[in-house]
Amino acid sequence: MGVVATLGLWAAGAADLPDNAFPRVVAATVVTAVGGTIELSGNAGGLAESDAGLTVIPLSVTLAGALVLAAGFLRPLRHRAVAGAGELAGWAVRIAALWLVALLALALAASQTFSLSLRDLGEDALGDLGDLFGISPEVGFTTHIPATLFFGLLWLAGVLVLALLVSRGAPLPGRLLRFQESVRPAAYAMVALLLAYVVLGVVIGLVVAATRGHAAETFAVILLGLPNLAWLALTIGLGATWNGRVDGPFGLPMPQVLDEVLRGREAAELNLGTLAEHDGRVWWLVAVDAVLLLAAAFVMARRSPARIRAWQHSVHMAVALALTVLMICLVGRTSAHYGLSVLGIGDLGGDLGGELFLRPEVWGAIGLALLWGLVTGLLGGLPAKRVRHRGEVPPRVEG
Known part of the structure; x- marks a missing residue:
């Protein structure tokens, strides 16, 4: 660290x-x-x-x-x-x-x-x-x-x-072995999902550093706050809304479009709609979410016992994704402010001050995660029925 x-x-x-x-x-x-x-x-x-x-x-x-x-x-x-x-x-x-x-x-x-x-x-x-x-x-x-x-x-x-x-x-411990069939595959799939977003963010960051300059600033973001941005993109792709504001000299170590949406005197909503007004490419986040969530659901189903039914995969995926999004909402909050006043010149919240904050609408994000989890858990689990599951012994063929 x-x-x-x-x-x-x-x-x-x-x-x-x-x-x-x-x-x-x-x-x-x-x-x-x-x-x-x-x-x-x-x-x-x-x-x-x-x-x-x-x-x-x-x-x-x-x-x-x-x-x-x-x-x-x-x-x-x-x-x-x-x-x-x-x-x-x-x-x-x-x-x-x-x-x-x-x-x-x-x-x-x-x-x-x-x-x-x-x-x-x-x-x-x-x-x-x-x-x-x-x-x-x-x-x-x-x-x-x-x-x-x-x-x-x-x-x-x-x-x-x-x-x-x-x-x-x-x-x-022996008493907990009965929980590993439902919990472990889902936990593994969520960790793999989060790491996949980080790896994707690293690739994008390296491309940006190589093609657009500002290599030092880009590497600083990668080494300090890349998951902050990558996991934020995951929740926005699900349709979640974050409320934020950037005022004063504060800047956000993230794409310029986010700063454009949030900079101003009042709090602003950060979601697919507001971002698309500045850059239509933001809709690709929905496609990336869909692909990676389906892949995570497939991995979860493949690591689960073959007797687990499709609707159970769906429920497991929904609960796991909702908990993952809740974790992102808790750790992804950002807040910073400062102010200075000398003999009444300046204001703790005025021209000599600055404020930055970013907070999620938690319940809306969790609800969307449950919906996405139910759908992708069902669709991703179906093709897993056709492949051999981890730990499963193939049937013996009589000659």
Whole structure:
């Protein structure tokens, strides 16, 4: 996770931050990637007022950490048919102990304060006031350690449980074996779906970097927030709506069409309709969703026992996709704001402020996911009846 965060921030230009702040920004990025809480602070003196806040999860860093931790957890358990709950809990506790130590070290390191120049804000009046009264605003960030440790441990537990659900070769306690026929194929299919969108996003990003320039910025997006964009596209292709706004100097590390829709003084809806008004190619998201969801449904059905009926595949796919979309809605929220006022010049929410937020309409997205899951689960499961399922022994032919 540290390597991915370091490379992504370096590509974004964070290595040039003053006061040797780069390592601390890397630590803060890793902390936010696992659900930790970073608190922004500002101090502009008695003659000024400042306000800032940031909520975002760099999901590229999150995904890298999840894949590495899951692989490390499953490696000693491979080639086992059944494992006791105590043994699994023992391995999980060992990993959790090391994880908490590392997370505590990162949380303690993720703290920094920067000094700002009022003239850099582009307002001559503020610059003159700053020189006259000696005003030098400071902004910084610190980590809320208890919340970081709690959510980091919760994130680790989710990763380990999901690893057990997805891996066909991982052992389960005897009492849970009856659930693996319905849960494991669906969980595997959803993880494969999410990774397929990430891979597709990487390919598109590399093409953009090679043909349109801005390679450093593109690699920064790939290494820090590619799943944020790829999984957003998945939900929009389903027909979901996100509400958002971009105001002030904030910019979104995503296609220009999204910034065009969201930039303005009021909140805007982000969906297929609003995006198509700016670029008709957005309708291809529907086709991509249809193809990849059918493929995921086929994979799920093929990994399921042959006795599972078509309507059961449909229900399993609907529930799994709804839970997946809910997860995307929870981790894909973005919010950032800042403001500065000096002697009444400027406004915490006005010209010297900025705001960015992106929030989903959760229940509508889940409802659409259930509908898509029912249809694609049924259609994708039908051709799986004609192929041999995983683990199935072919019938013996009498000579």
